Amino acid sequence: MNPFRFAAPPVFYPLAGRLLPWFTAAAVVLTVAGLYVGFGMAPTDFQQGEVYRIIFIHVPSAWMAMFIYLVMAGYAVLTLVWRSKLSAMMCRALAPTGAIMAAIALFTGAIWGKPTWGAWWVWDARLTSTLILLFLYLGYMALVAAIDDTTRADRAGALLLLVGVVNVPIIYFSVRWWNTLHQGASVSLTASPKMASTMLTGMLLMSLAAWMYSIAAALHRVRSIILHRERHTRWVRQLFA
């Protein structure tokens, strides 16, 4: 079986439709489980009290905001090198969800910062680079919407994504490179976690839920984009015959 055949919109469209309910259901189940563990089982933090429970939405959304941008940059390479139509559509489909994730990470961080740091916002390297990430998402969406020629818009957007991808490692390593107010990583692949296991479980469940939600939202949006772009083709017209 040739995996590249899934890059063809007539093949991908029904596949996305079949996958969509599964990812949606997984997102709902994992969110319920994550909130149950996060609010019902995880202990109170001895320093921060109850307000630390914001991490169950803050950390997954921040991770997703960075990860979605990396995925978009990957699709941008495919768009520029192989001129794959579906890759450009996936970039457009992922951008709003990435922007929402970045916005959620920023405002939940601000709400956590007020009782913990005593300030809603500080021009800390981690916060500032995440704000730049949000602007990159918004800039990408504005750019592709401003150019009428779809192919040119896709290529210009892909270039912007590739230029902006340098910001992702800056966000990730900012807490190591600079002396930041934002705390360092509590979860790492190379070190044992610095939190109670139930806290970690709740956070990982919510992170998985954010993954499932983002995939479901992107699949849903890309189906609309495919319909819009391919609306004059025979296969789309036959879908609604």
Add this chain to the structure above:
Amino acid sequence: MSDSHLSYLAVAYGLSALALAIECVVLLRTRRQSIEQVRRERDLDLDDHESIADLRNEAAKP
């Protein structure tokens, strides 16, 4: 759970849920609009084809 912490949590989760709910509503609306656009343009094309066929039939009449 202290009241002030509870209100911070409520605002954080409430705003997040609102943001995601808005995205879901927009997603559903965009999908509906895309389907309507496909149907509308297909019907217009069908009308055009029928009109052309009518004209051809008229022209073919002796």
